[in-house]
């Protein structure tokens with residue numbers, strides 16, 4: 709049984725209704741941490757068979773409760789700063805405090821499959837309903853305005869608003885661990901239509917460093933993870949990339965959750981402002 713090294717801690721995990729966020733929630737709950745999941749769709753796991761098959765209860769909140777911790781879920785859109793501030797207030801009033809925040813909400817997509825109807829279905833991997841994500845189009849010098857703003861909003865702004873909303877509580881208690889979520893897309897200038905996503909994820913790395921400078925004197929650590937090619941429902945089976953990855957396999961949700969565990973426990977108490985790449989070595993290839 710896992711040592712309950714996060715007993716008495718409370719974590720907010722954005723975008724925790726499925727995928728990597730779910731993995732972080734379950735990992736922390738297994739360490740005794742109380743969990744608040746915030747997601748624009750708490751049933752988002754129903755979109756992909758891969759995610760549905762992983763579920764052991766009716767929601768991720770219920771899965772956390774089954775691990776013996778307190779858990780709550782809020783369904784809202786974190787691209788709204790006021791809504792985000794109110795959400796963190798609600799977490800504090802229901803759970804007592806916020807010790808850990810993982811700003812995981814995001815994705816390199818213009819519209820998620822659960823936001824589009826079949827007439828608009830995009831080229832992204834199709835979900836159970838046969839509808840796919842609509843990916844960003846354009847180039848760095850010529851990108852449609854709505855796609856540009858949406859991708860910056862769901863990645864960079866949700867991260868910044870979440871950090872800004874939890875910081876006052878953490879400053880007051882003089883402790884906290886914030887983990888922001890970038891991507892190797894923020895490190896590598898590749899990827900065609902992925903350019904606004906890469907821009908947002910690169911900005912998150914800078915934001916992490918500068919926020920760490922500000923919050924360090926309050927005993928708050930701020931670090932970032934940059935996952936590579938990780939198998940989730942939305943992104944699908946990418947084992948065909950294995951030959952191009954030095955560790956010769958796609959990453960798993962657990963690969964990322966283990967690094968998050970390092971960053972939210974005392975193992976990383978003297979680490980701040982840093983980005984840990986979790987990519988099997990792929991971003992160092994030419």
Ligand SMILES: NC(=O)c1ccc[n+]([C@@H]2O[C@H](COP(=O)([O-])OP(=O)(O)OC[C@H]3O[C@@H](n4cnc5c(N)ncnc54)[C@H](O)[C@@H]3O)[C@@H](O)[C@H]2O)c1
Nearest residue numbers: 723727728747748752785786812813814815891935938940
């Ligand atoms: N899977 C990968 O290979 C990979 C690689 C690098 C980085 N990442 C990053 O990891 C994070 C999770 O990715 P994933 O593959 O698990 O994706 P996912 O689509 O399965 O999960 C993302 C979750 O965020 C939620 N979300 C998105 N926008 C939101 C908003 N405005 N307000 C509230 N919730 C919102 C979605 O509803 C969804 O549940 C993302 O930030 C993604 O960019 C993933």
